[in-house]
Amino acid sequence: MTVVVKLGGARAVDPAGALGDIARLVDAEGGSVSEAVLVHGGSTAVDETLERLGIDPEYVETPSGVVGRFTDAETMRVFEMVLPGRLNTELVADLRSNGVDAVGLSGVDGGLLSGPRRSAVRVSENGKRKIRRGDHSGSPRTVDDTLLETLLAAGYTPVVSPPMAGIEDRDGGQVVTPVNTDADRAAAALAAALGATLVILTDVPGVLADPDDETSLIERVETPTGWSRLETAAEGFMRRKLMAIETVLDGGAPRAVVADAGTDHPVQSALNGGGTQVLAEARPDDGESGGVGR
Secondary structure, eight states, X not given: OEEEEEEOOSTTOOSHHHHHHHHHHHHOTTXXXXXXXXXXXXHHHHHHHHHHTTOOOOEEEOTTSOEEEOOOHHHHHHHHHIIIIIIHHHHHHHHHHTXXXXXXXXXXXXXXXXXXXXXXXXXXXXXXXXXXXXXXXXXXXXXXXXXXXXXXXXXXXXXXXXXXXXXXXXXXXXXXXXXXXXXXXXXXXXXXXXXXXXXXXXXXXXXXXXXXXXXXXXXXXXXXXXXXXXXXXXXXXXXXXXXXXXXXXXXXXXXXXXXXXXXXXXXXXXXXXXXEEEEGGGSOOOXXXXXXXX
C-alpha cells in the first residue's frame, strides 16, 4: 500500500511524530505500508517571513465560503523562497536523519503538478462579490506521476511542496511559471494519481461537528448521508481539506483521513482508524468524476 501524508503548515503542527512514523512505515518489513509520499505546506512560515519583510499576509473568502490566501507577486516570491527552499530542505534533512532516503521536490519539478494559472479570483467582501486580479495561484489539473513512481520503485521517499507549474498562453505558445497551490489539493492530486490512501495531518483531531468542541469528532463517513453531514460541519480552512478529500476519492483512492498531527504516532494512528475516516463509498454517485488526470 502507498500512503500520501499531507503535513500542515500551521504553527501548532510539530512534524517530529509524522516524520518518525514515516521512517517506521517505509522501513517495516512485511508491514502494510511500503511506500510513502510526504506533501507539506508552510502557511505560518510564509506569513512570518512576509511580516519580517513588512508585507501583510492577505487571506480572502470565496463566495462559497472557502478561505484561502491571495498570492500577489511579492507573496509568490516569498513562497518560492520559503517552501521549496527552506522548509522542504529541512524536512528532507530530518527524514534522512531518521534513516529515510528522502528526495525534495516542488510541483514544478518534472512537471509533477500543473494546471492553468488563475490570475483573478472571485471573493466575498462585506457581503459583496468582487473580482480580485493579480493572483498567482492555480489548482492541479495534471499529475505526471512517472517521476514519483520511479523514485518510489528505487526506494526513495519523495517530499513535495508547492509551488506547481502554472500554464499560461502567451503569443501563441505556452509558458510555465511557478504559482501557489493549496497543499491539501496537491496532496489529493498525487494520492489520486497513485491510488494511495491520503492522510491529512493538521492541528485538530479531525473534522468536528462543532468546531469549538473537540469531543464532537466525526469519526467515520461511509455513506452519502454522512458526506452531507461532513459538508455541513466543515468551515473555514477545513473546507479546503474537504475539497481535497473529494478530489482523491473521486479519483479512485480507497479512503482519506483527517487527523491530529500532535499524537505520538499520527500516521499510524490515522491508518489504524483515528481521526475522521472518509471512505470512497461516501461520495455521492452522480456519474461524474472529480479526479485529476495523470
